[in-house]
Amino acid sequence: MNETRHRVLDALADGPVSGPTLADELDISRSAVWKHVEALRDEGFEVRSDDAGYVLDSVPEFGASAVEYGLDAPFSVEYHDSIPSTNARARDLAAEGASDIVVLADEQTGGRGRLDRDWHSPSGGVWLSVLFRPDVPMAHAPVFTLASAVAVTRAAREAGVEASIKWPNDVLVRRGEEERKLVGILTEMEGEADRVSWVVVGIGVNANVDPADLPDEANPTSLSAERGEPVDRRLFTQRLLEEFDSLRQDTEQVVEAWREYATTLGQQVRVETPGGPIEGEAVDIQFPGALVIETESGTEVVSAGDCEHL
Ligand code: BTN
CATH class of the missing domain: 3.30.930.10 (Bira Bifunctional Protein; Domain 2)
Structure with a gap:
């Protein structure tokens, strides 16, 4: 978001604020304030103008x-x-x-x-x-x-x-x-x-x-x-x-x-690795992300593969 528009929003979040006050605070003209408010309205922010100034009524759902x-x-x-x-x-x-x-x-x-x-x-x-x-x-x-x-x-x-x-x-x-x-x-x-x-x-x-x-x-x-x-x-x-x-x-x-x-730890797993499938109990994970599996023939540390819970 445009930096000034961000500051307009931050100011509105603190409560009603008049156009002249916003212009002073942000060191921009009153018409620039108005343009930023219009742009925010276009993006779905509901900004009301009343006696106290601009009031932020609602924020868009997404965007x-x-x-x-x-x-x-x-x-x-x-x-x-x-x-x-x-x-x-x-x-x-x-x-x-x-x-x-x-x-x-x-x-x-x-x-x-x-x-x-x-x-x-x-x-x-x-x-x-x-x-x-x-x-x-x-x-x-x-x-x-x-x-x-x-x-x-x-x-x-x-x-x-x-x-x-x-x-x-x-x-x-x-x-x-x-x-x-x-x-x-x-x-x-x-x-x-x-x-x-x-x-x-x-x-x-x-x-x-x-x-x-x-x-x-x-x-x-x-x-x-x-x-x-x-x-x-x-x-x-x-x-x-x-x-x-x-x-x-x-x-x-x-x-x-x-x-x-993790739901994988403590489970029987089968991991398809480039070197073939590895089956056993997933017992831990090691930095930066390898899975430690206890198999019938010993401990395997697997860094990548498709994992299935058995
Ligand atoms: C998976 O196969 O489980 C990974 C799916 C990842 C999907 C996300 S959606 C956002 C981002 N854009 C993409 O095209 N893919 C990822």
Whole structure:
């Protein structure tokens, strides 16, 4: 969001404020104040003018300014009603040298999942990609996938949905033996061995989506289906981004937090790795994201693969 518009919103958040006071405080003309207020109205903010001045009545449900407004994390947000893929857009922004940008969409028409699968992304979801440039070696980058799983799990729990994490990065809801997928995460990156250039963490949350509109294979669920009512996507997205921001800055805390929400640990698993399947009990996770499995023939440490709970 434009810096001055941000300051107009911050001033309105503190209560009614007159046009002349705003102009003085922001050191801009009264007509510039009016233009910023009009622009905010165009974005869906309800700003009333009464005797006391401008009054902020409501904030839009979703969108760039809605998410940036009150967000306690240093991301700017680029919003699309509809886009092929937020990850593809974030990769383009990475090529232009950008950083700390969140590409957010209501709908994706060509969403991508892991293993080059399609990711269905109808209107009502939270489909987003975070582009950033951490100062770490490539080998440490998987920790950001774990961090995003922890962040989205915490945001879902705050929204009243008991989510947990299946290694490495599926967030799901368990009901007895049944597991329903709530979130998918696709991390992409570029760099040299000793330094990451950029990371794009793509997070797809079935937020206010009817699971019947999603493909059956993933056994999907959504935040709205679990809650029995829609989730406030603005607040949910803000919590997710704030958690992610704090975890990416302190990767030491990520593995411990991941253990707290993991549903994989203690389970019999089968992981399809490039070297063949590995079966056994998942007993722990190691920085930056490898799964430790006790098999009949000893301990295996697996850094990547498709995991199935047996
Ligand atoms: C998976 O296969 O589980 C990962 C799915 C990741 C989907 C998200 S939605 C936002 C971002 N944009 C994409 O095209 N994919 C990711």
